[in-house]
Amino acid sequence: EDQVTQSPEALRLQEGESSSLNCSYTVSGLRGLFWYRQDPGKGPEFLFTLYSAGEEKEKERLKATLTKKESFLHITAPKPEDSATYLCAVPMDTGRRALTFGSGTRLQVQP
Amino acid sequence: SQTIHQWPATLVQPVGSPLSLECTVEGTSNPNLYWYRQAAGRGLQLLFYSVGIGQISSEVPQNLSASRPQDRQFILSSKKLLLSDSGFYLCAWSRKGLNQPQHFGDGTRLSIL
Numbered sequence: 001e002d003q004v005t006q007s008p009e010a011l012r013l014q015e016g017e018s019s020s021l022n023c024s025y026t027v028s029g030l031r032g033l034f035w036y037r038q039d040p041g042k043g044p045e046f047l048f049t050l051y052s053a054g055e056e057k058e059k060e061r062l063k064a065t066l067t068k069k070e071s072f073l074h075i076t077a078p079k080p081e082d083s084a085t086y087l088c089a090v091p092m093d094t095g096r097r098a099l100t101f102g103s104g105t106r107l108q109v110q111p
Numbered sequence: 112s113q114t115i116h117q118w119p120a121t122l123v124q125p126v127g128s129p130l131s132l133e134c135t136v137e138g139t140s141n142p143n144l145y146w147y148r149q150a151a152g153r154g155l156q157l158l159f160y161s162v163g164i165g166q167i168s169s170e171v172p173q174n175l176s177a178s179r180p181q182d183r184q185f186i187l188s189s190k191k192l193l194l195s196d197s198g199f200y201l202c203a204w205s206r207k208g209l210n211q212p213q214h215f216g217d218g219t220r221l222s223i224l
Contacts, residue, residue, distance in 0.1 A: 034212050034213075
């Protein structure tokens, strides 16, 4: 069964303090990995898709990387507005078109 | 551009009452549609998905049902709500094809009293 595990569950950073969030997965043949940002009371907002090991994607202060077993979301010099829950997800088994989500990392960036 | 709308944003219902949550997508045609539930501090649980009008796949046996009466409309229903149905319900859409990202609405917070 596909599993997605995110760590840490919560992370508190000072503004400007760079760090990384981890998403490890066990799937039978990775068909992509997705990162989302979710603000309180809102739906997840799509950030990145990564399809193969070694791939990297960047958006502002965020950079996502992918290996054969895990993905990292690197946050460089974060600002308070980066505070949110970050979710990763992988496609479910073939024939089931939806995503398996991790439980997320709650990021708080203090000024 | 594509947009997805869910309503209502918040709903408080008594146990045993019926439920109808609506979701519509604009700016695309023939999307895949999904209903998820998110419990506090937990990941998203897929409830239903649809690849076309009238085509619904259920992931979790429960007292909820889904319908897709039109191409870009997805409805989540219940005849009798249970306390355990409380949660944050999210609708999402994606394009056809493998490994397409899903795009979510802003959800409905459902509280059962």
